Amino acid sequence: xxxxxxxxxxxxxxxxxxxxxxxxxxxxxxxxxxxxxxxxxxxxxxxxxxxxxxxxxxxxxxxxxxxxxxxxxxxxxxxxxxxxxxxxxxxxxxxxxxxxxxxxxxxxxxxxxxxxxxxxxxxxxxxxxxxxxxxxxxxxxxxxxxxxxxxxxxxxxxxxxxxxxxxxxxxxxxxxxxxxxxxxxxxxxxxxxxxxxxxxxxxxxxxxxxxxxxxxxxxxxxxxxxxxxxxxxxxxxxxxxxxxxxxxxxxxxxxxxxxxxxxxxxxxxxxxxxxxxxxxxxxxxxxxxxxxxxxxxxxxxxxxxxxxxxxxxxxxxxxxxxxxxxxxxxxxxxxxxxxxxxxxxxxxxxxxxxxxxxxxxxxxxxxxxxxxxxxxxxxxxxxxxxxxxxxxxxxxxxxxxxxxxxxxxxxxxxxxxxxxxxxxxxxxxxxxxxxxxxxxxxxxxxxxxxxxxxxxxxxxxxxxxxxxx
Numbered sequence: 001x002x003x004x005x006x007x008x009x010x011x012x013x014x015x016x017x018x019x020x021x022x023x024x025x026x027x028x029x030x031x032x033x034x035x036x037x038x039x040x041x042x043x044x045x046x047x048x049x050x051x052x053x054x055x056x057x058x059x060x061x062x063x064x065x066x067x068x069x070x071x072x073x074x075x076x077x078x079x080x081x082x083x084x085x086x087x088x089x090x091x092x093x094x095x096x097x098x099x100x101x102x103x104x105x106x107x108x109x110x111x112x113x114x115x116x117x118x119x120x121x122x123x124x125x126x127x128x129x130x131x132x133x134x135x136x137x138x139x140x141x142x143x144x145x146x147x148x149x150x151x152x153x154x155x156x157x158x159x160x161x162x163x164x165x166x167x168x169x170x171x172x173x174x175x176x177x178x179x180x181x182x183x184x185x186x187x188x189x190x191x192x193x194x195x196x197x198x199x200x201x202x203x204x205x206x207x208x209x210x211x212x213x214x215x216x217x218x219x220x221x222x223x224x225x226x227x228x229x230x231x232x233x234x235x236x237x238x239x240x241x242x243x244x245x246x247x248x249x250x251x252x253x254x255x256x257x258x259x260x261x262x263x264x265x266x267x268x269x270x271x272x273x274x275x276x277x278x279x280x281x282x283x284x285x286x287x288x289x290x291x292x293x294x295x296x297x298x299x300x301x302x303x304x305x306x307x308x309x310x311x312x313x314x315x316x317x318x319x320x321x322x323x324x325x326x327x328x329x330x331x332x333x334x335x336x337x338x339x340x341x342x343x344x345x346x347x348x349x350x351x352x353x354x355x356x357x358x359x360x361x362x363x364x365x366x367x368x369x370x371x372x373x374x375x376x377x378x379x380x381x382x383x384x385x386x387x388x389x390x391x392x393x394x395x396x397x398x399x400x401x402x403x404x405x406x407x408x409x410x411x412x413x414x415x416x417x418x419x420x421x422x423x424x425x426x427x428x429x430x431x432x433x434x435x436x437x438x439x440x441x442x443x444x445x446x447x448x449x450x451x452x453x454x455x456x457x458x459x460x461x462x463x464x465x466x467x468x469x
Contacts, residue, residue: 007400010374017382022452025375031368031443037356038277038445039072043426062450064429066442067223067251067405070277070353079103079352083344094344103355108318110347111338117354118285121276121362122249122268123259127333128293130286131350132342135250135271136165138286141337142267143173145309146244146292147215154179155213157205157243159197160189161224166217166248186213195225195394195409196401202229203237210241217245220252220268224432226395226405228256232263239264250274253285254357255403257366260287267292275404275442278353283346286334293333304329312339356444368443370399375448376406376441379455390414390462394436405440407432414462421461427454 015021026032044057063071082102086094095107105113114131122129132138147156154177156170174184188205190197206216216238221228235245247268252258254275260268268287272278296305309330313321315338317329330336377393392409395402410418415435422429422437430438441451 007370009397009399010371010378012375012378016375016378019449019452022375022448025371025448029368029448031360031364032447034356034360034443035445035447037074039074040445041071041428046426046428047423059426061426061428062446062454064427064439064441064446064450064454066275066277066446067226067255067438067440068430069273069280070254070275070442071445072279073277073353073356075103075352075355076279076349079348079355080345083348087344104348104351107344107347110344110351111342112335114283114347114350114354115285115335117351117358118272121254121258121354121357122270122285122287123257123263123362124261124287125290125333127335128261128287128290130288130334130338131283131347132286132338134281134284135248135269136169138269138284139166139169139246139248140173141310141339142246142269142286142288143169143215145307145337146246146267147173147177149177149179149184149214153212153214153242155184155186155209155215157186157188157209157213157216157218159218159222160187161222162187162217162219163223163248163250166219170217188218195407196227196396197222197229199230199233202234206234206238206241206243210243213241213243215244215246218247220247220249220256220258221403221405223251224407224436224438226251226402226407226438228252228396228400228402230401231258231265235263235265239266251405252403254362254365255369257362261289265289272350272353276350276353277356277444278350279346282353283342283350286337288334288337290333293336295330295332295336302327306330306336309337310339314338314340314342365443369404369441372441372443372446372448372451373402373404373406374399376439376451376455379451380406380408380458391437404442405438408437408439410435410437418458418461421464422457425457425461427457429454 039054040060042057043059043061045054046061082104098106111131115129116126119126119129171181174181186209188202218229238245245266249268249270253270266289270285273280273282292307311328315330315336317331320329390411393406394409395406419431
């Protein structure tokens with residue numbers, strides 16, 4: 001889906017169910033050393049109700065919750081300390097003075113430092129990416145710029161189970177334009193009884209509503225099912241029918257291999273605290289294709305022409321920012337959508353997490369991720385049938401149609417007890433009512449042995465008499 005070469009699904013041998021086989025995969029893993037760049041919570045820590053330093057016990061938990069919040073890189077403390085030392089030692093000069101020995105640029109350039117690294121993760125030019133605000137705020141900013149309804153073209157197409165923030169944001173922009181969501185929101189859902197939305201169905205919705213739709217907004221990866229959509233095909237088709245195309249990459253950033261510039265995506269937003277490991281509520285990111293970020297000075301230096309957006313001081317070109325003449329001249333590219341001076345504390349955390357990504361590539365991470373998730377799927381299905389299995393994997397089986405996550409839909413009534421058993425066993429993963437456990441082995445810090453241990457414990461929990469009755 002994400003490249004011209006078809007991904008082949010890994011095939012595992014007869015002895016794949018043994019702990020020794022899992023250990024052999026770990027021994028052959030070229031990314032194994034990256035685990036040492038993170039603080040893995042201990043079982044004692046995750047069950048503690050008192051604030052404590054990490055390492056209350058030597059027994060590490062199995063952390064499969066990077067699809068909700070990634071764990072802390074060891075670099076975070078170093079980068080935060082550098083930021084605090086800069087502030088405490090040189091005060092306001094931290095905006096402009098580059099300090100020898102610091103991993104951080106001066107504060108005025110710090111968002112660009114982050115954008116340059118993030119651009120490699122999302123497959124963009126550095127100028128097409130900005131580090132700013134949070135995902136929903138950035139979505140609002142970009143909808144204000146890209147959603148231009150007319151009396152005949154006003155509909156927004158989105159998926160049937162969009163994350164609530166996306167749903168709310170779209171509803172609020174429709175209301176802003178005095179439009180009725182019942183008439184102007186089109187939800188694209190799967191066939192009855194299914195969870196995967198085929199690309200063909202999405203294209204059929206685009207065809208059906210092309211004359212009345214202004215914008216398509218989909219998640220790169222659907223948060224509930226873990227489905228990875230065919231971003232290049234859907235983008236190209238929707239644009240051919242005269243729709244603007246935006247993507248919410250909350251679950252795709254740092255997870256799937258993306259090529260936003262090459263795929264000609266109009267705009268995209270993402271958070272950085274899931275697979276990006278930048279910390280809870282971390283500063284977000286956005287992408288605006290270069291064709292939308294151009295600034296035209298053909299009519300004079302004081303008459304720039306640019307795409308309409310909500311403007312703020314920090315989106316102004318640095319060369320004239322401090323002239324304070326109230327003549328807005330935007331930074332060319334995504335930086336021109338910036339609003340306010342970003343938090344240097346937040347950017348320090350983001351740059352720390354990006355320093356880890358800078359040591360590898362999304363191609364290498366994706367290669368391991370495909371193996372990890374395929375191994376998880378293999379062990380979950382091993383020695384079971386559709387009739388005997390008390391759960392259903394609702395994530396697509398095709399590795400091209402999913403990221404790291406598998407969503408396990410349990411039979412009714414099992415979710416609470418199974419979740420409790422996993423917690424007691426030192427396993428951290430996410431549950432979504434009414435019956436889904438979302439399991440996300442992450443290639444930067446999870447191991448094949450983690451996968452083996454999780455499946456062993458998960459199946460044992462399902463096999464307990466009180467859960468079977």
